[in-house]
Amino acid sequence: MIRIFGVVNHTGNQYEMLKLAQHYDVKFSYLENNVRRWTKASARPEPTDWLNSDQFEWVTHYEPGKYDVAILHTDQQHADPAIGKGQLYRQLNELIQDIPKIVINHGTPMWDEMFTEDIVINGGEILDRKGKPRQLDGMKKILGDNFMVTNSYHAVDRWGWGYPLIHGMTGSEWWDLPKEPRSLVQLSPAGLDKYYNRQLLTYIKSYCKEKFGAMPVHIPLDYTPNDWDEQRDILGRSLLFISQQFDSPMSRGRTEAMLSGCCILSSRHDDAERFIENGVNGFLLPDNPISYADTINQLVNYNYKQTVEIGQRGKETALKYFNTERYLKDLYKIVSGVASGNPPAWDGRSTIYDS
């Protein structure tokens, strides 16, 4: 058995990751902490509700000698120690010295509001709020010898190192329901602006109102699901899903929507062009609000049935590429390899896409 020490990050990501214990001989021990919590109000069921005590446990502290490998989480904002959310990674990384560590880096080096990509990756001298120079360690130094996993091939290129692990989900857990003629977007008001291209979303909303007659339903601003069921319900009943992000390496929301049979309107960034064929199983659009608004208008008002069919082909794509079995197999390869001192190497070729 491989004994894995970990912490909660995004529950959506972790929900899929913890399924590893149902299919492989591993056990997860998660540190309870105040920074990231997994509760009844979280977006996914609590692990103790669906895993047994041989598969998962909460622990109060890290105990050297008790685990084989640790899985920690970062994104580009961990480069700045002044950002509180990085504490968890930094402190556990310092504390855990007896076992190898896998670090899942959920971001790209883009943090335009604060630093250049070079600073985020390699570090350098910056000015603090008082105008005094201070040294910032780049992610390269912060991650050190840890085995860095990214969420897309594109992100490996952007960081300059790393091993890609493309997410996977259980298709049957997503609800493909009769589609309402509406568009939907899922984007938390928290987080980075340019990275998620909030400006484009604002303009898309504006032009949609003008050209289509209604703005996209924005979760959680226009509608806040009380639980996962309500999220799956509104997703499953929406004809279109907008994924306009600029630099998120692999949007989970987009995959959830694809598995729910929504027709995807996606930006061209990151790996989107590797699995979305324009007009076949979704749409790849330029960063232009009029393109989004015109497309939404055409699809909903004049091509509803064809759009449903495109959504179905998108679902087939998601089931093919982003399924749990493939994801867990890839994850186990990483976990077992790192735990045994033989981490996998990536040759730069796609491990899942056709081309």
Add this chain to the structure above:
Amino acid sequence: MIVKAFTYSKYHGKPPVGSTRLRALQLMKYWPEYTEYQYGEKSDVMIFQKVYIQNDWKWPAKIEGLKILDICDPDWLEGQPVRETLDAMDGVTCPTKAMAEFLAQLTDKPIKIIPDRHDLELVAPLKKHRGHLNSAVWFGYRQNADLLKSAIPVIERLGLELTVISNEDPFVHQWADPKNIKNYHYLKFDEETILTDLAKYDVAILPKGNRPQDRFKSNNKTTLAWLAGLPVVQDAEQLEAMITPTARDRVASVCYNKAIKEYDVKQSVIEMKGFINELTNNNIR
């Protein structure tokens, strides 16, 4: 023995706030075994500095070792589950008698009053006051600056310059006669320079609060001003008694010496260690 503090600042992912500095970080300087909790660590003693159990975070109740809640604000007024946290602890520390008396209603766990104290290594020799009363200072968090409103009339009558040292400018001049607006100044609070900043003025005006939470407040601002060599006044009568440098020197000297004697943070270290020993012995019994 490994002693850790889970501080308010750490819990909220913020740079150290006043209570964290006063109640935890200062003590660590003189107590090598006492350090700030880092995620994943295990300790023999955990001191929760203004950190409370939450509906979705029961970790304080689950950890092993001795547990102490250090509470310096009436956070139950903010809706914090103080009672549930107390139930999970072995003991409580707080800075004031009023706080201790209130908490005693909620728990039968041992309660120890450990006043807010200061790091005397940072304190300069007593300053010499010169000239007639000319400048006054108030310092504290912006949200407490309303207390100054009652002091404005006498400040105006005596023609004093008032400087407010705070995290943000509370725009105290809004209560002043517009023609005196130039007499009101704001200085950004800086933990590293607060003692030398305070020492530039003739007197500290710290009006007594009458809000529900004020009865629980400690005297840490008063004692800090004393250590900066300032007399501290609460009302017009006391302020008017500080007109001459002789009067200010006399009061400042008494207060400075009292603070040096009674408000050395090393004493807090001794008291906290003693309390831990007491709780440990209780648990063994």
